[in-house]
Amino acid sequence: MELSQPAVRLGGRIECPERPLCHCFGVSHAEVQETIEQNDLVSVRGITQVCGAGGGCTACHRHLKRLLNENAVAKRLQHGSIAYSAE
Structure with a gap:
């Protein structure tokens, strides 16, 4: 099986971007991100209003919340709001 997008590691897990995150509406991980x-x-609620996921x-709400949290942390790191040390 060949994927058009590679699997990525997020939060210690490997996620396939094309795999449905919301099975009810067939919304993929990549679409939600x-x-x-x-x-x-x-x-x-915002995600649901825009793309239907959730x-x-x-059942996918915990995954949606995780993505929201990861995105918020990434934005803070990008803007220097969080000090990060690789030590």
């Missing part, structure tokens, strides 16, 4: 970044989203059975 892009939605969060492009719309500066900070809540599951609007069904709610």
Whole structure:
């Protein structure tokens, strides 16, 4: 099986960007990540309003919250709001 996008390591896990994160609406991990970044989203409700993910059975909410948290930390690191030491 060949993927158009490679798997990426996020939060200690390997994620396949094309794999559905929200099975109810068939929204992929990559689509959710892009939605969060492009719309500066900070809540599951915001994600649901923009791309539909999380609007069904709610089983994906924990994954959506994780992506929101990871995005928030990445933005803080990018803007220097969090001091990071690799020690």
